[in-house]
Amino acid sequence: MRLLLSLAAFVLAVPLAAQDSMPPAPYAYRQLDDPAQEAAAQDLMETLRCLKCQSQSIADSDAPMAGDLRHQVRIRIAAGEEPEAIRQWLMQRYGDYVSYKPEVSASTWPLFAIPLLLVLVAGGILVGRLRRRA
Template identity: 90%
Template sequence: MIGRIFAVLMLALAVPLAAQDTMPPAPYAYRQLDDPAQEAAAQELMETLRCLKCQSQSIADSDAPMAGDMRHQVRIRIAAGEEPEAIRLWLMQRYGDYVSYKPEVSASTWPLFAVPLLLALVAGMILLRRFRGRA
């Protein structure tokens, strides 16, 4: 009896996972734009956006379904005339700062930029005092 319940439970959990990968890819996930200039702009932007499912691959390099959806969004927005920076900001609002390889300084991220500079300054001061003490 417990074995049957376990089997039904495992089947119930496996069905939603299998359904996610059976969805067809978005039309522009693997198809390039007709205009070479627009495709170049899309490709340049996709190289700077991180796939949220992969191990830090860009969406241009990833084969994950989510990266395909993001490529599709980038391409249709570029084809509609949106600027790449506006698309980047939209994706950052939607998925957070992590999605961009070009982080922006904001109220929540400034320590990430300031702490390494402070550590380098402290290390420089320690080295300077040590070398002056020897002289």
Template identity: 75%
Template sequence: MMHLRGLMLALLALCVAVPVAAQDSLPPAPYAYNQLSDPQQEAAAQALMQTLRCLKCQSQSIADSDAPMAGDMRHQVRTRISMGEDPEAIRAWLIDRYGDYVSYAPTISETTWPLFAVPLLLILVALIVLWRRIRRRA
């Protein structure tokens, strides 16, 4: 019974590990590491890529990350820029696809307004407490 359970666990692990390993062994997308031939388009792509977060690394932009997912995102940015799409439209598409977290320049929306409001409220409370303490001492 224990031998069969161990065999089943090993088989399950193999079934999970093979697709994951296959994803990293795929060749990178054409524009993942190749720049666009038009310098203005490449500059626009680089500027946009610096403002987008790698979802795997989380602390690097997709321009700086070597993660395969960042390479795919760079490819998407460069392909869309080469087709003449506006960088802000590309940013909006990526935010729709991956969520607000992908952008280093978040916008105020229904889900993100607390991120902007709470620090302001904390500062306001701290100023009120400080003002009351100063007033008591005087």
């Protein structure tokens, strides 16, 4: 039984180890030749969240997945694609969480409405208490 568990653990661990041993994508750590395109790519990369680190942008992260995303951003910018179109493509692929610039949609509107409602309720309570004192 232990041999079977050890074999299963080894079989599952090999693909995980192989993912980190792959070479990075060509544009993961190499800048574009055109300074204007590289500046546009850098601006976009600073507004995209690393899905592995979750607290860093893909511009700051050293995670292999962040390198792959930097590569995708740079080759798409070099191909002439607009930064906002790249952001939309990444959001469709990875979800709204990948962007530091949230958009109001059918699934995210409560995130924008609830804080506003809380401020209005707190303001109403404050006005009510001030009127009672007066």
